[in-house]
Amino acid sequence: MIQVEDLHKSLSGKNVLRGVNLSVNKGEILVLIGMSGYGKSVLLKHIARLFRPDRGRVLIDDKDIGPLNSSELSEVRSRLGFLFQGGALFESMSVYDNVAFPLKEKLGLKKDEINERVLRELDQVGLSGAEDKYPTEISGGMQKRAALARVLVWQPEIILFDEPTTGLDPIIGHAILQLIEELHKNRNFTSIIVTHEFQRVFKIAHRAAMLHEGTIKALGSPDEILDSDDPIVRQFITGDTEGPISYR
Amino acid sequence: MGNMALFLIKTLIYGFTPPLKVINLLKQIRFIGTQSIFLIALIGAFTGMVLSLQGYYTLNKVGSVAFLGPMVALSIIKELGPVLAGLMVTARAGSAITAEIGIMRISNQIDAIEMMGLNPFRYLVVPVFFAGIISLPLLTQIFDLIGIFGGYLVGVKMLGVGSGTYLGEIPNYLDMNDVLEGLYKSISFGVIISWVSCYKGYYTGTSGYGAEGVSKATTQSVVLSSAMILIWDYFMTALLF
Numbered sequence A: 001m002i003q004v005e006d007l008h009k010s011l012s013g014k015n016v017l018r019g020v021n022l023s024v025n026k027g028e029i030l031v032l033i034g035m036s037g038y039g040k041s042v043l044l045k046h047i048a049r050l051f052r053p054d055r056g057r058v059l060i061d062d063k064d065i066g067p068l069n070s071s072e073l074s075e076v077r078s079r080l081g082f083l084f085q086g087g088a089l090f091e092s093m094s095v096y097d098n099v100a101f102p103l104k105e106k107l108g109l110k111k112d113e114i115n116e117r118v119l120r121e122l123d124q125v126g127l128s129g130a131e132d133k134y135p136t137e138i139s140g141g142m143q144k145r146a147a148l149a150r151v152l153v154w155q156p157e158i159i160l161f162d163e164p165t166t167g168l169d170p171i172i173g174h175a176i177l178q179l180i181e182e183l184h185k186n187r188n189f190t191s192i193i194v195t196h197e198f199q200r201v202f203k204i205a206h207r208a209a210m211l212h213e214g215t216i217k218a219l220g221s222p223d224e225i226l227d228s229d230d231p232i233v234r235q236f237i238t239g240d241t242e243g244p245i246s247y248r
Numbered sequence B: 001m002g003n004m005a006l007f008l009i010k011t012l013i014y015g016f017t018p019p020l021k022v023i024n025l026l027k028q029i030r031f032i033g034t035q036s037i038f039l040i041a042l043i044g045a046f047t048g049m050v051l052s053l054q055g056y057y058t059l060n061k062v063g064s065v066a067f068l069g070p071m072v073a074l075s076i077i078k079e080l081g082p083v084l085a086g087l088m089v090t091a092r093a094g095s096a097i098t099a100e101i102g103i104m105r106i107s108n109q110i111d112a113i114e115m116m117g118l119n120p121f122r123y124l125v126v127p128v129f130f131a132g133i134i135s136l137p138l139l140t141q142i143f144d145l146i147g148i149f150g151g152y153l154v155g156v157k158m159l160g161v162g163s164g165t166y167l168g169e170i171p172n173y174l175d176m177n178d179v180l181e182g183l184y185k186s187i188s189f190g191v192i193i194s195w196v197s198c199y200k201g202y203y204t205g206t207s208g209y210g211a212e213g214v215s216k217a218t219t220q221s222v223v224l225s226s227a228m229i230l231i232w233d234y235f236m237t238a239l240l241f
Helices: A040-047 A070-077 A095-107 A111-124 A140-152 A170-187 A198-204 A222-226 A231-238 B002-015 B022-061 B065-106 B109-115 B120-158 B163-168 B176-202 B210-240
Strands: A002-011 A014-024 A029-033 A055-060 A080-083 A158-162 A190-194 A207-212 A215-220
Touching (some): A014 A055, A040 A055, A040 A158, A170 A198, A215 A231, B002 B120, B065 B109, B065 B210
Parallel strands (some): A158 A190
Antiparallel strands (some): A002 A055
């Protein structure tokens, strides 16, 4: 469903992606791990075409999204959801208005239908009763769930998660992952989850990939990654400070 | 500069093709225009007052105190009204617009709009652009009126110039072209402020990330807008003189 072919990208003179090749099958959850600053979020943004590659291409259902014009891109994006690291909720709007925004502005639905869908999604993520609150009035975990509701409300086929549990306490982080797993069972979306908390996320993943120095260093089932003999993968998994990965 | 020009062209294209986000436009008019009225009135009053004070002593030396009214009115309407209103709006609203859009950029809110298949220009840039064009001339008119009145208070009530002399001489020296000059200037300053403040906010990430990036973008926005207003003012004056 998603194919990344020979993707290269430089940012501020640094070669962040140096020929990434990756494919994600329909209905699959793929976890992407790797050191901070090694381009995991940059890769996600290329898949959403928020970034354009220096070389290489991204295909969604065999269609190269690079040359798409704005209306074609809009069509592709209507199948995509992106849960940003900080949630990216609009701070000037209530939780309800945030979730209703794409329905009102993009789909132009009637008020009753918007209301029904918004309340349903907020209930699904456990935020019933928080409709009138503003993003600054709710906790980080609630912000993530509200952002997830905003992504889910237009029922995307592909959801890109950029560190969905970062900054949350273990219980809330676990609850978010359970929610993603449950939603995936019900809706069968295709997903890429960028995370550092791979031990927990691996439990809900079908495959995992490690991005290192701009390329995919390892790809396989979560168990294969956990049992990998590759010294770089091993060091990352065990968190050793000594090894081939320099953290300085 | 090329990117800034492209940004303006995109703004114009999206601005003159529907749909226009009217609610966002009204919010921006309220922010840029309505909420600047007090500041503009205050600065306008004191500008008129100091002009009157300075003008009186200068004109008194050459025995031409009767020209105090026209001098204050012409200075304010042709030059100080549009320029000072522009600089005040830059400081109050332009900086806030850059900071707000910049924060939306670094917190991925602009990306989120794009991911919904919507155009961020229509929601963030176009309303500010038109609000600037609508608000600046109106604020300038308020500045002009209050400035002339401030000059009247000092000249007539404090320094003893005749009320009829101060006000009566103004129509003899002020014509429609002078008023239009101020109007054209204020419209162009509205374009400069909204263009620069939106551009700097929209591309906040390019000047550094996080709070530092927003801070840099805001400073650059205020400095560039102010400099452009003063430089453009010269060319407008030379052109319309």
